Amino acid sequence: MxxxxxxxxxxxxxxxxxxxxxxxxxxxxxxxxxxxxxxxxxxxxxxxxxxHGRIGPAQRFAQLFDDAKFTVLPAPRVTDDPLKFRDSKRYTDRLKAARADTGDQDAFLNATGAIDGHKVVVGVQNFAFMGGSMGQAVGEAFIQGVEKAIAERSPYIVFTASGGARMQEGILSLMQMPRTTVAIEMLHDAGLPYIVVLTDPTSGGVMAAYAMLGDVQIAEPKATLAFTGRRVIESTIREKLPDDFQTSEYYRDHGLVDMVTHRKELRETLAKLAGYLTPDKKAA
Structure with missing residues (x-):
């Protein structure tokens, strides 16, 4: 030794x-x-x-609502696997895994409560649930949020976070784009504001639908916002894109969003907007 x-x-x-x-x-x-x-x-x-890290509905609701008090709306029920889809795994197995990991039924959740005394309905898209992909359940939940806002005579505030349409539901997923657009028109017909907060990342079919139809468009700092990928665009136009392309700041500077707001200031900003746009809807 x-x-x-x-x-x-x-x-x-x-x-x-x-x-x-x-x-x-x-x-x-x-x-x-x-x-x-x-x-x-x-x-x-x-x-x-x-x-700004990615957060889910529970954290978002707790940060926004007065005294962290809110009521979550039950998730609408839809057919889980309408196309009997299977790739490397069955779609039903992917749904079960996502539900076990997040504790949510699907990628979109609504809650009601007050922000600085103003009654609001808030919808949050959860990127942790299959990349926040938009399927039938997301479309139904969005419409549920609109209908609740109309019933409550309050603004509808939506936080987007998505990789786009849910491929496992095919055309049924793409149909949610016109359906949610019609729902937003219902909100406008009722004289109520629709406010969008774009968070990292928001892309694909969601970006081409309800994510960009807000009466007021807000974005969190340095969020990736895109309809299609950077490499696809560069290969198509054969040009190098700016380094800050498809970011919140680029969208603001080019007039596609109204403001880029830090998360610490977001609650105050939303309270002011709710007060300006629905001044007579203060919660009792």
């Missing part, structure tokens, strides 16, 4: 201390490690680079 082995073996064995995975969050913007508690207290925004 060498002297190195003798010294090493003479050192008392010390168990490696395990650090729970949930204590730290790695920022996808700057790569820095942040205490999860600090990250959550900062509304899931990186305190170093201001990267």
């Amino acid at each position: 060498s002297w190195l082995n003798r010294v090493r073996n003479a050192i008392p064995f010390i168990t490696k201390r395990e650090t729970p995975d949930h204590l730290w969050h790695k920022c996808k913007g700057c790569g820095q490690m942040i205490f999860t508690k600090e990250y959550e207290d900062n509304l899931h925004v990186c305190p170093n680079c201001d990267h």
